[in-house]
Amino acid sequence: MPPSEHAPPPAAPQTALRSGNPEAWQTLAQATIEGWGRDGRPAAELGGDDLARLTERVPLTRGMGRSYGHSSLPPARWPVVASSIFADRILRFDTESGELCCExxxxxxxxxxxxxxxxxFVPVxxxxxxxTIGGMVASDVHGKNHHSGGTFGEYVTRLKMRVADGRIVECTPQEHADLFWATIGGMGLTGHILExxxxxxxxxxxxxxERSERLPNLDAFLDRLLETADEWPMSVGWVDCLSQGSRLxxxxxNLGRWATPQEAPRREPKPRPAITIPDIWPDWIVNKPFMRIFNELVYWxxxxxxxxxxxSPEKFFYPLDVLRxxxxxxxxxGAMTQYQCVLPHTAGxxxxxxxxxLLRREGGAGFLCVIKDxxxxxxxxxxxxxxxxxIALDIRITPETPxxxxxxxxxxxxxxxxxxxxKDRFTRPEHFRAMEPRLDRFMEVRKAWDPHLKIRSAQSIFTLGDPP
Amino acid sequence: MKKVVLVGATRGMGRAVARILAERGDSLFLLGRNAAELGKSAEDLSHRGPANGAPVAHAPLDLEQPGSFAAALDAASAALGGIDCVVLSAALFAQQDALEEDAELARRLLEVNFTNTIVFCEEVRRRMLASGGGTLCVFSSVAGDRGRKPVGIYGASKAGLSHYLESLDHKYREKGLVTICIKPGFVKTGMTAGLKPPPFAGEPVPVARQVVRAIDRGTPMVYAPGIWRLVMLVIQNLPRAVMRRVGF
Structure with a gap:
């Protein structure tokens, strides 16, 4: 039947929702839910306007699903995830101070x-x-202005969350500060972010x-990236990781700052028309020669x-959004992942x-390589x-990828x-632990609020070593 | 700039329509059951309107309480300084099985979607005719276009409503009351989020744009998305023998 738009969620999920029984969802998890990397898993996505109700008995909440791996996918044993995308109201905006509260x-x-x-504009x-804004908190996103402005989490002043025991809790840097700082960048694992x-x-x-420069090799690139950091609040670069030797x-x-009113055109920036990439490509289309030609064209x-x-900010901040x-x-x-890591200055x-x-030798190099300080x-x-x-690198998933x-x-x-x-899909717990001395503290806070680790994701099971 | 009263704008299609109206600078007033939800939606819409615009106000209205209609419209009219347009997207929905099992639920649904919605429209009609006219835009449903197995009772309530809206438009358009009947097909909103979208499912924003265009032009009946006009044309012309066999 064509249900009318007035239809509430159907009866069956309602029953499963009320029962709160993980097994009740197994039968309903028929759809495939995937992250941006398209490596999906069967699960049920629970949507609706009332996020507080949706999150009563689910292990995870997701927004747009733009994380690459399994961050927004629920555990296989409890395959249901609440979707926040219909809870999208602005609840307060102080035009004096600029403080905004939203779902x-x-x-x-x-x-x-x-x-x-x-x-x-958003600070980051x-x-x-x-x-979604909730996703920006869970990932503690950074942007082109990280070297001058920090991460998004530094501008968050309050969070309203549904925590594992079912309570709705407000936390700030003062009040329940442990929960607050664990949630900033906590991948949604400390509770469901409501507001x-x-x-x-x-x-x-x-x-x-904007000022953009073409640079002939990596040394020149890194030199300029660090030289320009003081002068330009925003910077990011695209690098051709397929070229070799001196051209590697x-x-x-790309450097940028907000234009002054004198520099700026009188008109407002118009939204760019975006095209949607159809789902028709054979898996081999993104291959070495193709990428090499592509990178050559982009470079020149x-x-x-x-x-x-x-x-326009749209073109500057979101160049790839033009291709939906x-x-x-x-x-x-085809599924893909991204590998994004930060190498400290001390590493040289x-x-x-x-x-x-290393990546080129291993054969994982792809289209996109983005570098930023x-x-x-x-x-x-x-x-x-x-x-x-x-450094952020696209990698097509093959049996070799892990x-x-x-x-x-x-x-x-x-x-x-x-x-x-x-961005991650394949990092093993022992590796993650080795690179993350803060993990113990994170798990301590998480367990204080959620002793049985009820709130978890496919990623937290794979990479953080949560129970399945 | 129009003065618009919306019933059911806290969620779904009503929310999407209200946002478009707010962003273009119309003055809005919200009516609905849940005061807390109305407050949040009013705040959201206030931030979408022009910077110096008046905040969006709201008042309680329950489609199960016809006694509340006049006072709600009085409040809206007083706050806006008159009413140019009323958009009603609120209704009850339940699956056919649930309605067949629960006579009280069926009675409530029929009363809200048919009887009380028409009583509300009549109240609007009297006021608009007295003040020189206006636009009444009501969400019916494609479910009312043909008797079908999964939407028998719900569809009946919407069929009756569509019928009334058409006659209202025929009778009063000359006198200045423009009636618009919206027949949404499947639209991906919070309320259909648990259902598997059928082919031709619509996105709320384009569908809402279509509704706003209909309000501006006075289009008497709109299928949204437009392809549902064709889908329903086919379904309306299927022989009974086929309708008995198929499940939609």
């Missing part, structure tokens, strides 16, 4: 659309606007003044050595080159960034760096 499913794209004309934005209060940033204009790591460095598309000018569902490019059955210059060479470590107990160079990730992880541990859980 956790508010989409960043919608917030940007509303806030730019009013000359406000990730590389896609297709994320988020955070500080918006006043901007002088809704446009970005050639790429573009920046013909002039230096370009400056005004660009670009993850489909890896083929209809050569570490970045060594990592890229990170500033101080955030206060979130599992917050990803630390002072150093952050081995490649192991090799990369061993290298990162040696350097004293760490990986970004939001």
């Amino acid at each position: 956790s499913g508010l989409l960043l794209r919608d917030l940007n659309r509303l806030s730019l004309p009013r000359r406000w 934005t990730p590389g896609t606007a297709s994320v 988020v209060t955070f500080q918006m940033q006043k901007i002088p204009s809704p446009w970005i003044w 790591g050639r790429g573009h460095l 598309s920046h013909w002039r050595r230096v370009k400056t000018g005004i660009v 569902k670009w993850n489909r490019m890896y083929g209809r059955n 210059r050569g570490a970045t080159r060594a990592l890229l060479e 990170c500033g101080a470590e955030g206060r979130g107990l599992l917050s990803y960034p630390m002072p150093g160079v952050s 081995r490649i990730v192991d090799r990369l992880n061993e290298f990162v541990i040696e350097c004293g760096g760490r990986i970004y859980l939001t």
